[in-house]
Amino acid sequence: MASHRRPKQPSRARVTIFGATAAATVAVTAQSANADPSPTKEEVQEEVDRLYEEAEQATEEYNEAKEEEERLQQEIEDLQEATARGQERLNELQAGIGSVATAQYRHGGLDPSVQLFLSSDPDSYLDQASTLDQVSGKQAETLQLIEEQQRTLEQQRQEASEALQELEQLRESLGEQKDTIQGKLSEAQALLNQLTEEERAALEAERQQQSADAAAAAQDSTEAPASNYGSSVLAAAQSALGSPYVWGATGPDSFDCSGLTSWAYAQAGISIPRTSQAQASAGTQIGRDQLAPGDLVLYYDDLHHVGLYAGNGQIIHAPRPGGVVEYLPLDAMPFMFGVRVG
Numbered sequence: 001m002a003s004h005r006r007p008k009q010p011s012r013a014r015v016t017i018f019g020a021t022a023a024a025t026v027a028v029t030a031q032s033a034n035a036d037p038s039p040t041k042e043e044v045q046e047e048v049d050r051l052y053e054e055a056e057q058a059t060e061e062y063n064e065a066k067e068e069e070e071r072l073q074q075e076i077e078d079l080q081e082a083t084a085r086g087q088e089r090l091n092e093l094q095a096g097i098g099s100v101a102t103a104q105y106r107h108g109g110l111d112p113s114v115q116l117f118l119s120s121d122p123d124s125y126l127d128q129a130s131t132l133d134q135v136s137g138k139q140a141e142t143l144q145l146i147e148e149q150q151r152t153l154e155q156q157r158q159e160a161s162e163a164l165q166e167l168e169q170l171r172e173s174l175g176e177q178k179d180t181i182q183g184k185l186s187e188a189q190a191l192l193n194q195l196t197e198e199e200r201a202a203l204e205a206e207r208q209q210q211s212a213d214a215a216a217a218a219q220d221s222t223e224a225p226a227s228n229y230g231s232s233v234l235a236a237a238q239s240a241l242g243s244p245y246v247w248g249a250t251g252p253d254s255f256d257c258s259g260l261t262s263w264a265y266a267q268a269g270i271s272i273p274r275t276s277q278a279q280a281s282a283g284t285q286i287g288r289d290q291l292a293p294g295d296l297v298l299y300y301d302d303l304h305h306v307g308l309y310a311g312n313g314q315i316i317h318a319p320r321p322g323g324v325v326e327y328l329p330l331d332a333m334p335f336m337f338g339v340r341v342g
Contacts, residue, residue, distance in 0.1 A: 041199040048188045052320040055184035057304045059247040059256055062177040064275045065170060066248065072167045079160040083153055090149045093142060181247055185321050207323075214314045214327035221311025223293055227342050229268040230294025236267035237308045237316040243325045245318045250274070255318040257305050260325060261296060264308060265341065272296075272341055276306035283341035288330070296339040303336060 039047075192200060225231045237260065246254035251263035258276040265272045272282045279296055280303045286295065291309045297317075299305040307317030313330045 039194070041195050041203055044191050044195055044199075045203055048191050049320075051184045051188040051191070053300075053305075055181050055188070055247070056257065056320065057302065058177055058181045058184065060258065060275050060277065060304045062174065062181060062248060063256070063258060064277070065174050065177060067274050069167065069170050069174065072163055072170065076160055076163045076167065079156050079163065083156045083160065086149055086153045086156065090146065090153065093146045093149065188321075210332070211326040211328060214329050217312045217329075218310040218314035218316075218327050221293070221314070223311040225294045226292035226340060227294065229265075229270055229342070230292060232268035233264045233270070233294040234308060234310060234316070236264040237261075237310075237325070240264070240325045241316070241327075243318075245321055245323045245325070247321065255325060257307065257318045260316075260318040261306050261308055270341060277303045279306055280337075280339060283339045286338040286340050288335065288338070290340075291330075291338045292340070296341065297330065298336045298339065299333040300336065301334070305333060309338060 195203075225234065240251065240255065240260060240263070243251075244254045245256060247256050248259070249255050250259035255263060258274060258279060261276075261279060262272050262274055273279050276298065280298050282296070291297070293309055293311045295309045297307045297309050297315050299307070305317070307315035307328070309330070310316050310327060314327050315330055316325065316327055318325050319328070
């Protein structure tokens, strides 16, 4: 069983959440450092959003690596099972040869053909047997099976060894990615801790109001789903409203962005890929004016965020650490395209 390795993903551009540009971030940071050591809540929120957005990029990379880890683990298990079965078959073939040798020995000694047959080097045996014409058709067939089985086992063991090495390297990478994500989240929380309790409450109130307005707009929608299962997908996402964002989570009690969308589709009996980048290729790309409830909505140049279109210019998504599954206006983030599955 040959292993198939995925090419390494290209490095991804970093962009700021809710459309803030890198230049603006640098300007705000420089202004804050030179003029006022205490940043405003708006400056803190902008920087926190940037950190959360970078953490989400790392989360999608982590999710992809986790999928590869699962694939490699299954590949290794399959190879190990195949190797074990192959070894049993080889043992049976060799035992058959041994019984022939035992029978001949009891009747006065080993035939030269059997002596060759028991050679530790099957290739050498076949060459000699062919030259001496000392092997029966049945013996040649059995030896050929042994030779093929030995080669298959060697190949499977080599593939398993390579897969194990790759798995070990991947797990080291997963640890590094996990540290990166946790570092971004810790940095964001440290920034938020610089604000007063009243400032943090004000930011949260603004976020909740934006979500509430989006929910009201979505509930007023009269748009019909474009597919038979679109309404089921949307209903599943609606049932998850208020569930916490947890990076790497796929439900049913917590989600990250692509975890929510893949879970919602699964509730409708539709399997889609795990990561946002892979979900971008799960169906037909559509434009903003073609969106219908239940369609996937992809954001940012590197497609590291995904939500579900809820109608009337709104989406449902799992936003960021500290947030919950919520409604949000379609254009609250840099929209790339929609995807209609099926």
